[in-house]
Amino acid sequence: MLAQEQQLEPIVDTIDNPARGRRVISARRVQIGGAGEESHMFVTMVEDRTDKMKAAA
Secondary structure, three states, X not given: OOOOOEOOXXXXXXXXXXXXXXXXXXXXXXXXXXXXXXXXXXXXXXXXXXXXXXXXX
């Protein structure tokens, strides 16, 4: 991932949440750091897409 610099496509997965049941999530990691800087830090953004998937079906 460090060689690629950032993840272009989100990872879509299904997880089991004990409180809310089965959820569809999308996760994307973005590298933090300025141009030309070597960075070892990423921010992971997770979006719950369960309702969007139900609406599309």
